Amino acid sequence: MLPIQRDLKRSFYILLSLPATAMGFALSVQISALSWILTTQYGLDIHDVGLVWAAGPIAGILGQVIIGVVSDKTWFWGGRRRPYILIGGVLASLMLLALPNIDVISGGLGLEGILGVALIVALTLDLAINVSFNPTRAIIADVTPEGIERTRGYTWMQTISGSFGVLAYAIGAIWNNYVLIYAGVVLVLVFSILPPLFVQEPEELGEAEAVQAAGGWREILFSIRPLWGFLVYDLYALTLRLAHIEVDNYYAEIVCLLLTAWLVGSTLLQRESSDGATDHIGFQKVLAAHSFSWVGVQTMFIYTLAYVQQKMPGLSDVDAGRVISISFLVLNAVAAILPAFVLEPITERIGRVRTHMCCVAIMALGYLGITLFGHSATSLYLLMAVCGVGWAAIVSLPFAIMSQKVEQSRMGLYMGLFNLSVVLPQLLASLAVGLAVSRAEDKNLIFVICAASLAISAVAWSLVREGEGTTRIAPGGGH
Numbered sequence: 001m002l003p004i005q006r007d008l009k010r011s012f013y014i015l016l017s018l019p020a021t022a023m024g025f026a027l028s029v030q031i032s033a034l035s036w037i038l039t040t041q042y043g044l045d046i047h048d049v050g051l052v053w054a055a056g057p058i059a060g061i062l063g064q065v066i067i068g069v070v071s072d073k074t075w076f077w078g079g080r081r082r083p084y085i086l087i088g089g090v091l092a093s094l095m096l097l098a099l100p101n102i103d104v105i106s107g108g109l110g111l112e113g114i115l116g117v118a119l120i121v122a123l124t125l126d127l128a129i130n131v132s133f134n135p136t137r138a139i140i141a142d143v144t145p146e147g148i149e150r151t152r153g154y155t156w157m158q159t160i161s162g163s164f165g166v167l168a169y170a171i172g173a174i175w176n177n178y179v180l181i182y183a184g185v186v187l188v189l190v191f192s193i194l195p196p197l198f199v200q201e202p203e204e205l206g207e208a209e210a211v212q213a214a215g216g217w218r219e220i221l222f223s224i225r226p227l228w229g230f231l232v233y234d235l236y237a238l239t240l241r242l243a244h245i246e247v248d249n250y251y252a253e254i255v256c257l258l259l260t261a262w263l264v265g266s267t268l269l270q271r272e273s274s275d276g277a278t279d280h281i282g283f284q285k286v287l288a289a290h291s292f293s294w295v296g297v298q299t300m301f302i303y304t305l306a307y308v309q310q311k312m313p314g315l316s317d318v319d320a321g322r323v324i325s326i327s328f329l330v331l332n333a334v335a336a337i338l339p340a341f342v343l344e345p346i347t348e349r350i351g352r353v354r355t356h357m358c359c360v361a362i363m364a365l366g367y368l369g370i371t372l373f374g375h376s377a378t379s380l381y382l383l384m385a386v387c388g389v390g391w392a393a394i395v396s397l398p399f400a401i402m403s404q405k406v407e408q409s410r411m412g413l414y415m416g417l418f419n420l421s422v423v424l425p426q427l428l429a430s431l432a433v434g435l436a437v438s439r440a441e442d443k444n445l446i447f448v449i450c451a452a453s454l455a456i457s458a459v460a461w462s463l464v465r466e467g468e469g470t471t472r473i474a475p476g477g478g479h
Contacts, residue, residue, distance in 0.1 A: 001200040005143065013153055015195050016143070017160035019085045020136035022191035023129050024161035026092045028168035028332070029099075029184040030125060031301050032325050033177040037100065039305065040317040042114050050434030051241060052115070052122045053302050053426075061423050063130035065220070068416030071135055072409070075203060081135030081142065081412075082196040088132025089192020095125035096185045100178055130419070132192060138415045141403045142201055151347060151400045155339035158396035162336030169329030173322055180325075223280055223417055226267045226288035229260030230424035237431035253432060264288040264460065272465040282405035282465060283414065289460035290398050291421040293360060296367065296453030297394065298429035300387075301328075303437050303446045310443040311375045323377050327384045334388025339396040347397070356397040357461035363390020364454035370447040390454060401464070 004012040038044045038052060067084050077083045098105060098121045106117040140153040164187070172180040224231075233256035240247060268289070272282045304327065308320050315323065347355045366386030374380045398418075406414040437446055 002198060005200060008144070008149060010156075013156040014160055016140060016153065016199060017157040018191045018195040019089070019132065019139075020157050021161040021164050022089055022188045023092065023133045023136055025164050025168055025184055025191070026096060026125070026129050026188045028165045028328075029096060029180055030122075030129075032169055032172045032328060033099065033181055034122065035302060035305050036177055036317075036321040036324070038118060040321070041100075042102065042118065044115065044118070045438075048115060050302060050430045050438075052118050053298075053430045053434075061420060061427075063127050064134040064419040064423075065413070065416035067131050068134045068138065068412035068414070070412075071138065072412040079196065079199075079201045080203075081139040081201060082199075084135045085132050085139075085192055085196050088128045088130075088135075089188055091128030092125060092132065092192070093185050093189040095121055095128055096181055096188065099125070100181055134412060134415045134419065137399055138412045139196075139199065139201065140399075141408065141411045141415075143199065146404065146408075148348065150403060151344060151352065151397075152340070154396050154399045155344045157399075158392065159336055159340040162332050162339070162392070162395070165332040166329055166336050169325045169332060172325035173329055176318070177321060177325070220417065223283060223414075224287060224420055226264050226284050227291060227420055227424050229256050229263055230291065230428055232256055232259065234424055234427040234431065237435075238427070241431060264291075268460055268463040283402065283417075285460075285464045286398065286402045286405060287418065287421040289457055289464055290394075290418075291425045292453045292457035292460060293363075293390075293394050294422045294425040295429055295433075296363075296450035296457070297391070298426040299433050299446060299449050299453070300367075302429060303433070303443070306437060307374075307443045307446045308380075312377065323380070326377075327380055330381050330384045331388045331391055334385050335392035335395065338389065338392035343393060343397065351466045352397050352401050353461060353464050353466045356393045356401065357458050359390045359393035359397075360454055360461060361390075361458040363387045363394075364451050364458060366390070367447045367451035367454060371444050371451065374447070 002012070003009075004015070034052070035049050038049050044052070071080050071084055074080065074083075077086070102114050102117050102121055105121075106114045109117070111117060137154075137157070140157060141150065144150045144153040168180060168184065171183055233252070236252055236256070239245075267281070267284045270281050270285075272285065304324055305320065308315065308323055312320070312323065343355055343359070363386070366383050366389070369383045369386065370380065374383050399415075402414065402418050403411065433446075433449055436449075437443065
């Protein structure tokens, strides 16, 4: 074990953050370049772009849960999480390399259309990211003790990852998205291969207790109960989309909306255990609150291009891409600065849950401001800075909050299930929101949906109990 790991030096937190940084950079490249390259280089319409983006959440549904379960119970190449970080990093680099060459790949395979190849590349890229994202986050819980050190691990993860996210958007803004993609190939490969070799993982996380406590797929389905409405709608909408069936009414959407409202509401109104015991209710509340944040965030990431093209019609395709890159650069710059230097000290005073709730509420106000005033590049940049306050919290604090509400011995599994509160809303944004945006004459609808989703999330977080003192099976070791 390196001395910096034994003594929990700041340099160790930085080293520990680099694998997550690699996956975050790959995701930043995907966010910045995917919609742009599919629309401008390959000529796909906005609805087809939404379908390509839907491939990613599908990969996340399968990838993170499976990898989480498997990594909890396996040990090879000198680690529990290390092998999956290495494999995912190599795959992600290769798929980034394929992204600007989809037409070449399609031609080499003798295919006339590129949508199928774009789906495969996007699916594989996101599967690779998800294969690695779960272990890069779970390893932080594995090697840090519960409490402020755990929070510090996740806030530093976001500060380092967010800083490189800013670099990603800066590259896209200063040069272009092609330079960004090829820079991503190199950085993702280096950061996902080298740092894990210097982190010593604990060999024991209480596997015996985990196996005895495991309840299989029935337990998994019960654990994600607040997300059933998202899951039902995603399966329905994806089936219609792949079968090229168009439905003129919104009966299914109304039914799924009511189902989600009932499941989420009934979960949030339940009382969490007051004796500090780990139970399902606390975890389910985190899922319910976190899911609505991602409806709004994913809507922003996918459809900001459509908003910019309508509200700033004088921009060329290249200039529109640059405005989006700068917008997301500003968003991520704020998100990079705040976690370790601002949010962590605030959490020590008022708690993680309350801090997170306030940040999400600020993001909702930022989105509302975009609907009212975000019709120029300058105003969009300023309001994206406001939204960055919420983004800083969303990608850091929920991991620390969630990790206190589940058993340490099954951190990989619960990280995978927690990711469903991201990917199921992402899929809904790709399908339901994509359909609504394509039919809406006024693209202000995009940020109206964003603002409403973040406002609901803030209210939901107000009903989550601060997880101090949660008892754990086999607390984090390795020191």
